[in-house]
Amino acid sequence: MSITELPPKDAEQLVEDVPRGSLKGLIRSTEIDTRMLGMVGLLLVIWVGFNIMSGGTFLSPRNLWNLSVQFAPVAIMATGMVLVIVSRNIDLSVGSMLGFVGMAMALIQAEILPNSLGFDHPLTWVIVLLIGLLLGALVGMFQGFIVAYVGVPSFIVTLGGLLVWRGVAWSLGSGRTVAPMDSTFQLLGGGSRGSLGEVGSWVVGGIACAAIIFGLISSRRRRIKFGFRLRPTWAVVGMGVGGCLAVLGAVWVMNSYYLPENVARQVAEERGIPWPAEGLQIPLGISYPVLIAIGVMLIMGFIANRRRFGRYVFSIGGNPEAAELGGINTRWTVVKTFMVMGILVGVAAAVTIARLNAATSGLGTLSELYVIAAAVIGGTSLAGGIGTVPGAVLGALVMQSLQSGMVLMRVDAPLQDIVVGIVLVAAVAVDVFFRRRSER
Amino acid sequence: MNDRATPLVEMRDMNVSFGGVHAVENVNFDLVPGEIHALVGGNGAGKSTLVKTLAGAQRADSGQIYVNGEPVSIENPRDAKALGIETIYQNLALAENIDAPGNMFLGRELTTGMGNLDDSAMEDATRKIMARLNPKFENFTRPVAFLSGGQRQSVAIARAVHFNARILVMDEPTAALGPSETEQVRNLIRRLKTEGIGIILISHDIHDVFDLADRTTVMLQGRVVGTVAKGEVTMDEILAMIIIGKAPQDLTQSEIAEIRG
Numbered sequence: 001m002s003i004t005e006l007p008p009k010d011a012e013q014l015v016e017d018v019p020r021g022s023l024k025g026l027i028r029s030t031e032i033d034t035r036m037l038g039m040v041g042l043l044l045v046i047w048v049g050f051n052i053m054s055g056g057t058f059l060s061p062r063n064l065w066n067l068s069v070q071f072a073p074v075a076i077m078a079t080g081m082v083l084v085i086v087s088r089n090i091d092l093s094v095g096s097m098l099g100f101v102g103m104a105m106a107l108i109q110a111e112i113l114p115n116s117l118g119f120d121h122p123l124t125w126v127i128v129l130l131i132g133l134l135l136g137a138l139v140g141m142f143q144g145f146i147v148a149y150v151g152v153p154s155f156i157v158t159l160g161g162l163l164v165w166r167g168v169a170w171s172l173g174s175g176r177t178v179a180p181m182d183s184t185f186q187l188l189g190g191g192s193r194g195s196l197g198e199v200g201s202w203v204v205g206g207i208a209c210a211a212i213i214f215g216l217i218s219s220r221r222r223r224i225k226f227g228f229r230l231r232p233t234w235a236v237v238g239m240g241v242g243g244c245l246a247v248l249g250a251v252w253v254m255n256s257y258y259l260p261e262n263v264a265r266q267v268a269e270e271r272g273i274p275w276p277a278e279g280l281q282i283p284l285g286i287s288y289p290v291l292i293a294i295g296v297m298l299i300m301g302f303i304a305n306r307r308r309f310g311r312y313v314f315s316i317g318g319n320p321e322a323a324e325l326g327g328i329n330t331r332w333t334v335v336k337t338f339m340v341m342g343i344l345v346g347v348a349a350a351v352t353i354a355r356l357n358a359a360t361s362g363l364g365t366l367s368e369l370y371v372i373a374a375a376v377i378g379g380t381s382l383a384g385g386i387g388t389v390p391g392a393v394l395g396a397l398v399m400q401s402l403q404s405g406m407v408l409m410r411v412d413a414p415l416q417d418i419v420v421g422i423v424l425v426a427a428v429a430v431d432v433f434f435r436r437r438s439e440r
Numbered sequence: 441m442n443d444r445a446t447p448l449v450e451m452r453d454m455n456v457s458f459g460g461v462h463a464v465e466n467v468n469f470d471l472v473p474g475e476i477h478a479l480v481g482g483n484g485a486g487k488s489t490l491v492k493t494l495a496g497a498q499r500a501d502s503g504q505i506y507v508n509g510e511p512v513s514i515e516n517p518r519d520a521k522a523l524g525i526e527t528i529y530q531n532l533a534l535a536e537n538i539d540a541p542g543n544m545f546l547g548r549e550l551t552t553g554m555g556n557l558d559d560s561a562m563e564d565a566t567r568k569i570m571a572r573l574n575p576k577f578e579n580f581t582r583p584v585a586f587l588s589g590g591q592r593q594s595v596a597i598a599r600a601v602h603f604n605a606r607i608l609v610m611d612e613p614t615a616a617l618g619p620s621e622t623e624q625v626r627n628l629i630r631r632l633k634t635e636g637i638g639i640i641l642i643s644h645d646i647h648d649v650f651d652l653a654d655r656t657t658v659m660l661q662g663r664v665v666g667t668v669a670k671g672e673v674t675m676d677e678i679l680a681m682i683i684i685g686k687a688p689q690d691l692t693q694s695e696i697a698e699i700r701g
Contacts, residue, residue: 226564306556308549311538315546318535318583325497325533326547327518385537 035379039394046398050405058405061256065284067404068254069190069355072289073098073348074367075396078374079300080344082392083310083337085375086317088384089147089154091338093161094345094371097139098364099169102349105132106178106359109185125185133346139165140342144335154338162368170361179358189354190287192263198255201285205251209244216240254290255283289351293393296347301389303340313337317385366417373424374399381431399423446509447472448607448638449494449525454503456489463489464500465662471607471638476629478641478653481682485659487642488530491609494640495527496520507607518547526605530612530642532596536585540577541566543584544599569598573628590621597625601632608632611642626652650675660685676700 050058057063077094084091109128117124143161147154187194196204216236223230258281259267267282268275304310312333315323323330353359378395380387402423406416447470456464464486471477479487492498494505496517505512507523514520520527534543541562550558550565563580570577574594584592593616600608610629614622629639629652643649649656656673658665658681666687668678677688680699684691 222560226560228560228563308551308555308557311542311546311549311557315535315538315542318537319533321531322533322535322543322546325495325517325527325529327516327521328547385535 033379033388033391036388036391036394039378039391039398043394043398043401046401046405050401050408054405054408058408061253063404063408064253065257065287067400068290069287070404071397071400072190072287072293073352074370074374074400075293075393076296076344076348076351077341077367077371078378078392078396079296079389080337080341081371081375082300082378082380082387082389083304083313084154084341085372085380085382086384086387087313087334087337088317088320089334089337090372090382091143091154091158091161091341092368092372093139093143093158093165094341095364095366095368096162096165096169097136097342097345098349098352098367099361100139100165100172101132101135101346102353102359102363103169103173103178103361104135105129105350106181106353107172109182110178110180113182120183122184124182125188128182128185129188129346129350132350133343136342136344136346136349137339138342140338140340140345141335143342144338147338148331148334166361166365169363173359173361175361177358177360181354181357185350186354186357187288188292188350189352189356190289191355192259192267192284194288194354195254196285196288196291198283198285201251201255201283204286204291205247208247212243212247213240251286254286257284258282259284289355292347292351296344297389297393300340300344304389309333309336314385319385369420369424370396370399370403373420373427376424376431377427379431381435382428383435447506448508449640450506450509451490451494452504452506454490454493454505455501456486456493456498457501462662464493467503467659467662467664469657469664471640473606473638474633474636475654476633476639476641476652478643478649478656479659480643480646480649480656480678481659481665484661486662487659488611490659491527491611491640491642494520494525494607495609496525497527521548521603524604524606525609526600526603526607527609528596528600528611528613530615532592532616534584534592534595537583539579539581539583540570540587540595540598541580543595544569544602546599548603565602566598569602570594573598573601574624589616590618593617593621593625597628601628605637607638607640609640609642612644613641614643614645614648646675646679650678658682 047059077098081091081094105128108131109124113121113124113127139161143154143157146152146157181189195201216239220230220236222228258264261279264280264282265275268280273280304313312323312328312330315326315328316330316333320330323333349364352363356363374395375387375392376382376395377398378388378391378393380392399420402419403416406419411419449469449471451467451469454464454467454469455462463484467486467490469477469479469490479491481487489498493500493503494514496514496519499515505514507525512519512523514523514525517527535546538546541559544566545562550561552558566580570580574591577591577594579587579591584595587595593613597613600610613629614625617625626648629641633639641649641653653670655667655669656678657667658678660682665681665685668681668688673688676696676699677691680686680691680696681688683699684695686695
């Protein structure tokens with residue numbers, strides 16, 4: 001069909017968007033998500049609040065470093081939970097799956113592989129990790145298949161999974177604690193050796209800053225090429241400077257946490273550095289779990305925004321009928337979301353058992369609640385169709401900050417559960433409230 | 441009845457039933473290039489179900505569809521689109537949370553060489569087609585949930601005409617629109633017709649039908665009452681067919697008078 005192409009329309013071309021007076025218009029012209037800003041604000045309130053209550057301990061490099069390591073598994077799983085919830089499903093089984101996959105990976109490296117490869121074989125960690133990811137993918141595919149093709153609601157399928165996989169974890173481990181993990185595998189969990197160190201951390205920080213600046217510039221170039229509206233220059237510069245400061249600040253904090261003296265002595269010995277009388281401060285830097293979580297966030301964010309699969313997941317959440325009529329294979333797409341979730345559970349399980357240097361049958365208990373809460377606090381709507389990967393990671397940071405802060409304040413475990421439960425319900429209530437208001 | 445050209449579409453002996461209810465019963469229907477063939481009837485007459493079998497959104501229990509004289513099997517919406525059949529659904533079938541370009545290319549996204557979504561190219565294409573269909577359209581980056589009824593309709597229409605449709609099914613295309621937007625859609629339908637596209641138009645608006653359609657098929661309770669050509673019948677006769685369910689030659693003067701009320 002021949003379409004007479006008119007020249008692109010009038011004067012809005014290449015003009016920077018002028019804020020329309022109000023603060024709202026100002027923020028909108030920068031295209032920064034206001035919800036994200038709100039979440040950062042909430043996080044700052046929590047941090048400052050706990051810091052005051054704990055007399056300055058909360059914001060110490062030591063606590064922040066530990067917080068960052070503990071946050072990683074929740075963040076990793078939350079990025080997958082976003083897609084599951086966006087497609088109008090839920091996965092209640094991730095905690096039990098983490099227990100099952102973690103136990104399986106622990107048994108393989110502690111009891112099965114040593115029989116043939118011996119202890120601490122250089123390939124052990126790769127084999128174990130791949131088996132873990134595969135197991136996660138299979139479990140996810142199985143559950144997703146029942147949801148999409150058999151038609152059992154995901155709530156029920158994964159509620160069943162919550163019991164089944166926990167039971168499997170128990171029978172696999174016979175209730176034991178399986179330890180120790182392969183020495184290379186342990187690096188996945190962070191700890192004194194599982195970190196980038198000072199120089200490496202600065203290099204990663206530098207790369208991140210370069211990526212931020214490159215991203216902003218190339219986005220502007222693309223808009224100019226197609227003649228789309230531009231963000232105001234001050235906003236672009238502000239985003240670049242703000243982003244880089246945040247990254248470099250985080251690296252600085254991670255580099256301000258030093259190895260404990262006994263470990264530092266060992267490391268000094270290994271590197272042949274003489275131990276000085278006044279002691280030696282070796283910065284830990286960014287831990288591998290955090291690096292993995294950031295990598296997962298980037299990959300999942302990319303999948304959600306820049307790949308067909310992500311677009312299909314969002315369209316199913318927005319209008320399943322429209323997705324179907326658009327020719328999308330909606331059932332297989334749903335199966336894939338559960339598979340991705342399973343793989344991410346595998347990654348989180350690896351990080352967790354590596355950090356604990358052991359697997360127990362109770363591993364991951366209740367973490368489904370943290371993961372779901374992280375996604376919801378991060379702006380994922382349980383009605384489906386809405387959610388962002390970076391938001392979920394921020395949500396995970398909020399949840400882990402709450403938990404870590406409560407531990408620091410010596411809040412009893414039952415009370416911690418009460419708080420997490422209330423926060424989960426409150427987050428959904430806020431979500432429902434705002435969406436109802438914006439519908440009017 | 442019609443021997444102008446090989447029909448673009450021919451549907452023979454179509455049957456669809458839900459439970460014990462015959463939604464579509466032994467229906468024959470055809471469409472030639474450059475023709476507007478209206479499908480009218482009351483609620484539950486089976487119009488939407490019939491066109492859904494053509495769009496791949498509904499399986500027929502029996503019957504055969506021919507496109508350009510060739511028997512085809514349309515199992516799902518992808519099959520229909522591959523045959524050049526595009527459909528504008530009554531409820532528009534838009535993903536509310538996705539922006540206009542995303543909806544326009546839903547299921548047929550443009551990608552870069554690496555297989556990544558090419559959002560800029562999709563937005564660019566959407567801007568070009570909207571400049572033609574609805575020059576006032578501006579919201580290219582907001583979810584369509586924020587758009588007005590007319591703008592949403594524009595997105596649904598743009599999606600159907602962008603992909604070089606040869607057969608266009610329009611299920612109540614003006615139901616949600618104001619007067620000026622309705623006129624725009626009518627003009628668009630006329631223009632598409634001159635480009636040789638065959639259009640199946642479902643409408644409750646008898647003026648739309650009388651004004652635009654070359655032929656009109658009336659359905660009642662899943663069956664075809666009759667097919668009439670433009671100029672053969674009056675508007676009242678069409679109304680009588682819809683309500684009473686008799687072909688025009690079988691209608692009595694008193695029945696027509698009753699309709700005229």
